[in-house]
Amino acid sequence: MRGLKKIMLSIATDPIPVFNTPEFPNYFKEKGEFIPLDNQGLMRCLETILLPGMSFDPREALPKNILKIKTPNYSGKELYIHGEFLPNSSSKKQLINLPSVDKICKTLKKLIGTPYLWGGNYPEGIAKISKIYPPNANLSSLDPKIQNIWQLKGVDCSGLLYYATGGYTPRNTADLVKYKKGLKIKNLKKEGILSLLQPLDLITWKGHVIIVIDKETCIESTPEKGVNSRRLFERIEEVLKTRKPVNKNPSDKSFVIRRWHSESFYASVIRCAQQSCCIL
Missing domain, CATH: 3.90.1720 (endopeptidase fold (from Nostoc punctiforme))
Structure with missing residues (x-):
């Protein structure tokens, strides 16, 4: 394992954004002009967000404090996280209990108005990303869409269900x-x-x-x-x-x-x- 101490299976203690390219740090800089948006205005390098209690296996250390990982919670072959999200303390994998129909429906309805984010399944966003990669201007002064993307704030269609079920349902x-x-x-x-x-x-x-x-x-x-x-x-x-x-x-x-x-x-x-x- 190149440049990485042998680490047993890790358990997320906080939400962890997972990207499909190790180049993602290059996108979060300046005032957002380097964020790659497609013709729908979507940034497609975010794959998913591991929820607290989910397990993952750090496989390889890459430059810029990037880790290549594997996780039973997502099937993508190329998955990368920032090393700052590696837990400092040990934690136990959490058993995912399926909420009741009523509770899931209430959660879904509370999320009405949440912005769409490709790969997003943590609606309130990941504030830590903007601290690791601070923009060159006050975040609140940027375009609202760029603000949401920079904070990874929002959910996509399957991420909406995934969040409401606490990660019980398939992600895609x-x-x-x-x-x-x-x-x-x-x-x-x-x-x-x-x-x-x-x-x-x-x-x-x-x-x-x-x-x-x-x-x-x-x-x-x-x-x-x-x-x-x-x-x-x-x-x-x-x-x-x-x-x-x-x-x-x-x-x-x-x-x-x-x-x-x-x-x-x-x-x-x-x-x-x-x-x-x-x-x-």
């Missing part, structure tokens, strides 16, 4: 599309889909997830609006204009609905027994 939509149980929605119209939905069902495809709150409401995080709630029937109407419902393996032009929370699942078992509706 590529995993959410096959998570737990899929509803049989192939060839159903809007009314048929609406009749099946329960709180915390996921309307999802690779690249996005919409979370059902109740029969009337859904919530999501989008680059344009951040975390926002919508009328459920209107959002399903929009989705059906460009995507078709399928039972599994959604393509670029389809979507699935996954039921994953144990409370919702057991309720659906009773309902299926009464109405003979099926879950995959």
Whole structure:
């Protein structure tokens, strides 16, 4: 292990931002003009944020106090953190307990108005980043979008759910599309889909997830609006204009609905027994 003392599996004591390039220190300087934004205004070098209690393995020390890591909490091959986030004291890995449907929904609704951040799953942000890499001007004087990015403040669509469940659910939509149980929605119209939905069902495809709150409401995080709630029937109407419902393996032009929370699942078992509706 080049330039790094042998360290056993580390446990995060604070939120730890994880990047997909060791070059990320080059972006946080001057007044934000070096932050690489794509045509959607997103900085895509942030992969995820490890929550307190999550484990990771420091693999290699790189220049500028950068560590290459591995973690069972995220599947990316190239993952890097700043060495300042390496815990100074030992801690125990925390068992992730799934909150109740009601508690998750309350957390989701409290996050309405939170800005969108690619790779973000810690809405209040990581103040330590702006202390490690202070801008050349008062942070509050910078463009609001740059302020949020510099502090890593916000959540993306799957990060919204990940935070609300305390890291219980998969971090990316590529995993959410096959998570737990899929509803049989192939060839159903809007009314048929609406009749099946329960709180915390996921309307999802690779690249996005919409979370059902109740029969009337859904919530999501989008680059344009951040975390926002919508009328459920209107959002399903929009989705059906460009995507078709399928039972599994959604393509670029389809979507699935996954039921994953144990409370919702057991309720659906009773309902299926009464109405003979099926879950995959």
